[in-house]
Amino acid sequence: MVHHARNPRSPYVVDIRELGRRPGSLLPVHRTVRAPQGVGLDVIGVQAGDELTLELRMESVVEGVLVSGTVSGPVVGECSRCLDPIQDVVEVEVVELFAYPDSATSETTDEDEVSRLTGGTIDLEPLVRDGVVLALPVAPLCREDCAGLCVDCGQRWDDLPPEHQHSTIDPRWAALAQYATSTGSDADVPKTKES
Numbered sequence: 001m002v003h004h005a006r007n008p009r010s011p012y013v014v015d016i017r018e019l020g021r022r023p024g025s026l027l028p029v030h031r032t033v034r035a036p037q038g039v040g041l042d043v044i045g046v047q048a049g050d051e052l053t054l055e056l057r058m059e060s061v062v063e064g065v066l067v068s069g070t071v072s073g074p075v076v077g078e079c080s081r082c083l084d085p086i087q088d089v090v091e092v093e094v095v096e097l098f099a100y101p102d103s104a105t106s107e108t109t110d111e112d113e114v115s116r117l118t119g120g121t122i123d124l125e126p127l128v129r130d131g132v133v134l135a136l137p138v139a140p141l142c143r144e145d146c147a148g149l150c151v152d153c154g155q156r157w158d159d160l161p162p163e164h165q166h167s168t169i170d171p172r173w174a175a176l177a178q179y180a181t182s183t184g185s186d187a188d189v190p191k192t193k194e195s
């Protein structure tokens with residue numbers, strides 16, 4: 001038995017020894033896995049423990065193993081305009097080359113720019129995490145045209161009548177309004193002539 005540093009029982013770890021190094025050989029990976037902590041942004045993300053669906057394929061290429069396919073799952077968050085809860089699904093295309101340590105790609109690429117294959121397994125968790133995080137909106141909306149909140153009372157515009165307004169008058173105008181009322185100057189306002 002060969003022991004690897006990675007937890008071989010993690011559902012994100014794929015044993016690729018059966019794939020072999022012959023370019024062109026394929027290994028499909030269809031799995032449902034539980035999301036770890038922290039797959040997402042502050043405002044929207046996958047809840048830890050929720051199910052992510054991996055529809056991936058491992059392809060043996062000259063340089064290493066090319067992993068591609070889709071990751072999908074439920075996300076929850078908060079509308080950035082009206083703060084209503086959002087429930088949605090994310091589906092993201094992922095592609096990543098896990099290069100053999102002795103390959104040209106590995107030797108000509110910076111340490112942190114390429115995933116390296118060590119041992120006979122691939123850990124998909126960083127790929128899944130990064131893919132989902134990059135696909136999420138920084139400012140999620142409950143609807144494309146969410147009207148947000150009234151800045152004065154904080155209520156949702158969707159719940160307010162269209163004529164909703166607050167009669168708070170700027171103090172500088174309030175004095176003027178009072179003056180206009182006391183002098184009856186409203187009467188001096190020229191009327192619009194209509195035929």
Ligand SMILES: [Zn+2]
Binds near residue numbers: 082148
């Ligand atoms: Zn909203």
Ligand SMILES: [Zn+2]
Binds near residue numbers: 164166
């Ligand atoms: Zn209001």
